Amino acid sequence: MRKPxxxxxxxxxxxxxxxxxxxxxxxxxxxxxVKTEAPKEEPISLTFWYWAESDAPGADAWMKETVExxxxxxxxxxxxxxxxxxxxxxxxxxxxxxxxxxxxxxxxWATGPVMGFVWQDALVPVSDYVPAAELDNWLNxxxxxxxxxxxAASMYLIGIDVMYNKxxxxxxGVTAPESGRWTWDxxxxxxxxxxxxxITPWAIGDKDGYGGAxxxxxxxxxxxxxxxDLRQAIIGAKPFTDEHYTGWxxxxxxxxxxxxxxxxxxxxxxxxxxxxFWEGKAAMAFGTDGMIKQALTDLGEDKVGVMKTPxxxxxxxxxxxxxxxSISFFITKWCKNPQAAADFLTFMHTxxxxxxxxxxxxxxxxxxxxxxxxxxxxxxxxxxxxxxTGPQVWLENFLPGQIDSDADLTGGQMIFSQSGTPDDVAALxxxxxxxxxxxxxxxxxxxxxxxx
Amino acid sequence: MPEKxxxxxxxxxxLEPYLYLAPATILxxxxxxxxxxxxxxxxxxxxxxxxxxxxxxxxxRLVSEDPVFWTALKNNGKLLFSVPLMxxxxxxxxxxxxxxVRGWLVYRGLIFLPYILxxxxxxxTFVYLLGLNGIVNTLLRTVGAGFLAQDWLxxxxxxxxxxxxxxxxxxxxxxxxxxLARLMSLEKEILEAAEIDGANWRQKHFFVTLPQLAGVxxxxxxxxxxxxxxxVFAYVFTMTGGGPGFASTVMEFYIWKHAFAFRSPGIASALxxxxxxxxxxxxxxxxxxxxRSLEESI
Numbered sequence: 001m002r003k004p005x006x007x008x009x010x011x012x013x014x015x016x017x018x019x020x021x022x023x024x025x026x027x028x029x030x031x032x033x034v035k036t037e038a039p040k041e042e043p044i045s046l047t048f049w050y051w052a053e054s055d056a057p058g059a060d061a062w063m064k065e066t067v068e069x070x071x072x073x074x075x076x077x078x079x080x081x082x083x084x085x086x087x088x089x090x091x092x093x094x095x096x097x098x099x100x101x102x103x104x105x106x107x108x109w110a111t112g113p114v115m116g117f118v119w120q121d122a123l124v125p126v127s128d129y130v131p132a133a134e135l136d137n138w139l140n141x142x143x144x145x146x147x148x149x150x151x152a153a154s155m156y157l158i159g160i161d162v163m164y165n166k167x168x169x170x171x172x173g174v175t176a177p178e179s180g181r182w183t184w185d186x187x188x189x190x191x192x193x194x195x196x197x198x199i200t201p202w203a204i205g206d207k208d209g210y211g212g213a214x215x216x217x218x219x220x221x222x223x224x225x226x227x228x229d230l231r232q233a234i235i236g237a238k239p240f241t242d243e244h245y246t247g248w249x250x251x252x253x254x255x256x257x258x259x260x261x262x263x264x265x266x267x268x269x270x271x272x273x274x275x276x277f278w279e280g281k282a283a284m285a286f287g288t289d290g291m292i293k294q295a296l297t298d299l300g301e302d303k304v305g306v307m308k309t310p311x312x313x314x315x316x317x318x319x320x321x322x323x324x325x326s327i328s329f330f331i332t333k334w335c336k337n338p339q340a341a342a343d344f345l346t347f348m349h350t351x352x353x354x355x356x357x358x359x360x361x362x363x364x365x366x367x368x369x370x371x372x373x374x375x376x377x378x379x380x381x382x383x384x385x386x387x388x389t390g391p392q393v394w395l396e397n398f399l400p401g402q403i404d405s406d407a408d409l410t411g412g413q414m415i416f417s418q419s420g421t422p423d424d425v426a427a428l429x430x431x432x433x434x435x436x437x438x439x440x441x442x443x444x445x446x447x448x449x450x451x452x
Numbered sequence: 453m454p455e456k457x458x459x460x461x462x463x464x465x466x467l468e469p470y471l472y473l474a475p476a477t478i479l480x481x482x483x484x485x486x487x488x489x490x491x492x493x494x495x496x497x498x499x500x501x502x503x504x505x506x507x508x509x510x511x512x513r514l515v516s517e518d519p520v521f522w523t524a525l526k527n528n529g530k531l532l533f534s535v536p537l538m539x540x541x542x543x544x545x546x547x548x549x550x551x552x553v554r555g556w557l558v559y560r561g562l563i564f565l566p567y568i569l570x571x572x573x574x575x576x577t578f579v580y581l582l583g584l585n586g587i588v589n590t591l592l593r594t595v596g597a598g599f600l601a602q603d604w605l606x607x608x609x610x611x612x613x614x615x616x617x618x619x620x621x622x623x624x625x626x627x628x629x630x631x632l633a634r635l636m637s638l639e640k641e642i643l644e645a646a647e648i649d650g651a652n653w654r655q656k657h658f659f660v661t662l663p664q665l666a667g668v669x670x671x672x673x674x675x676x677x678x679x680x681x682x683x684v685f686a687y688v689f690t691m692t693g694g695g696p697g698f699a700s701t702v703m704e705f706y707i708w709k710h711a712f713a714f715r716s717p718g719i720a721s722a723l724x725x726x727x728x729x730x731x732x733x734x735x736x737x738x739x740x741x742x743x744r745s746l747e748e749s750i
Contacts (some may be wrong), residue, residue: 266606431519
């Protein structure tokens with residue numbers, strides 16, 4: 001009788017030991033689980049070199065609010081925002097890229113400047129860290145697409161069209177185009193009427209070169225068939241001296257000679273030139289959504305209208321929109337927590353943040369989920385319509401930085417200051433491109449291989 | 453027999469001066485010689501698709517083929533003309549102050565004030581003063597001289613002379629204080645003797661004062677020559693950004709653009725070497741001319 005008892009005891013003992021072993025395993029597993037969760041709670045520090053305020057006043061305040069909001073849902077992630085200056089945006093990040101050290105997230109103007117750093121191996125693609133379903137909502141990502149990857153995030157869209165002062169038009173007997181766009185001849189006729197009425201037809205500033213660059217991107221584009229058309233001249237397959245590329249400077253030169261611009265163009269920066277329009281001192285000016293919003297505030301909702309840049313060119317790009325994300329945000333190669341950086345960029349695109357962005361800046365967000373009903377002004381609604389319909393190309397983005405600086409910005413200055421003829425400027429483009437090709441064989445190879 | 457010194461002591465004696473010189477030498481090597489060698493080395497490199505390659509003097513050839521380089525060099529050359537003007541003005545004002553004109557201490561302070569202001573402050577202020585609708589032109593129009601009004605910084609013709617004037621305005625204070633300090637240390641008896649001998653104001657200062665200021669004038673001229681070649685970046689950057697076109701681009705600005713905006717360290721280094729060589733050449737030339745004139749006067 002005792003044997004079965006022993007057996008039972010033995011079975012119980014073994015079972016107890018097994019249970020104990022399992023319990024031990026459970027105990028030892030528990031800390032493992034804690035261990036796997038622990039990194040999530042580990043403090044993460046992200047440094048964000050941020051630029052947007054110049055494009056969208058209010059962007060800095062929005063970013064401050066966004067960082068605070070993110071801290072509430074991710075208390076372990078601290079985002080330090082370092083505002084960047086326009087003048088040193090490229091050079092500061094170039095220094096970081098050379099040292100392979102610096103911010104975790106950085107800002108750079110879309111396309112050309114971003115690609116320059118992609119080719120320097122200073123970035124990781126955002127599409128490696130942000131799910132495709134989320135990326136599908138982000139607009140204009142194609143501006144930074146290379147090798148089938150998206151390298152930077154968009155935040156907002158800026159379109160640049162022509163704003164006009166209805167009162168000054170009426171005073172000069174000028175009627176705005178019903179189609180929303182004049183032909184070049186109609187535009188020149190309107191400028192003549194305005195000039196005859198002692199009204200400055202167009203306000204602009206070009207001390208920083210961007211006035212001329214905006215004419216290039218809005219008017220110079222019209223004779224081109226594609227961005228690849230421009231690339232052909234950049235890589236030397238076609239000459240920049242061809243009318244196709246630089247013939248439009250003759251029209252700009254004619255405008256300067258006829259006195260259609262404010263006289264102090266070369267004393268004013270681009271934004272200072274636009275101020276003349278806000279003050280009612282000129283009938284037309286290029287304006288971003290933010291600039292147009294300011295004009296509506298200063299001149300009155302019913303006093304400002306918008307139209308597309310007058311059309312002359314017959315290239316395939318003559319009718320495309322020009323909305324660009326302007327600045328792009330990307331994750332650096334040396335970022336220790338690229339996923340955390342991507343999560344923060346994703347948080348910036350939550351509907352609540354997108355709505356707040358518009359409230360702060362008046363600039364529409366580059367996201368399909370942006371609540372379009374927030375835009376109430378008919379003028380700004382029109383802008384939004386243009387910016388989100390059809391293909392969009394901001395041509396300046398498709399220039400290497402050196403050609404942009406030494407030909408695009410400088411060429412416009414030569415015309416506005418009348419220190420060079422349109423032929424001189426065409427020669428300048430050609431020379432600047434040749435110089436760039438000779439001095440940057442590495443970049444040239446990348447541009448030659450870049451399928452746009 | 454004289455007692456022989458231990459050999460270790462002799463060695464130490466020989467080494468002693470070098471040991472004293474060592475800290476300063478190491479410092480100079482670290483902060484000057486090493487960077488110069490590095491820049492020279494970088495000027496022989498180029499980023500290519502297959503990595504960084506040594507390309508000999510190609511960067512120098514590319515630089516010499518770039519018309520902007522020649523424009524920048526020419527603009528630096530134009531700025532050099534400010535140096536004699538600035539020196540003469542500073543001398544004249546210093547002598548006036550030395551004559552103890554009424555309120556000379558206040559004038560001295562006022563003239564020196566721009567020199568202690570940061571260049572970007574001076575530059576930004578003059579952007580507002582020299583704009584087409586700036587204060588200078590407004591004043592000209594107010595006094596009926598509107599025909600003289602120009603877009604001082606926006607015109608390719610006027611931009612370099614305008615920058616020169618701003619540089620003179622700021623740097624002159626340094627010269628005035630320098631010359632005045634030297635004037636104060638002159639023996640008054642010599643000047644009094646000249647007066648007793650019947651020298652007029654011009655003769656007294658031209659033949660007596662100026663020769664005694666030669667050393668300090670030379671120092672000032674050399675410093676300002678270097679300034680005009682390699683310290684004008686901040687003026688150009690804040691006032692014109694090198695424009696309109698390339699009309700006010702100077703070597704430093706062009707080096708900066710290549711180094712940081714255009715991602716071409718090789719070209720930037722080649723330009724820097726050329727600038728260093730030009731500066732060194734001019735300084736040596738200036739010093740030699742000075743030495744020759746001293747030898748001739750002896």
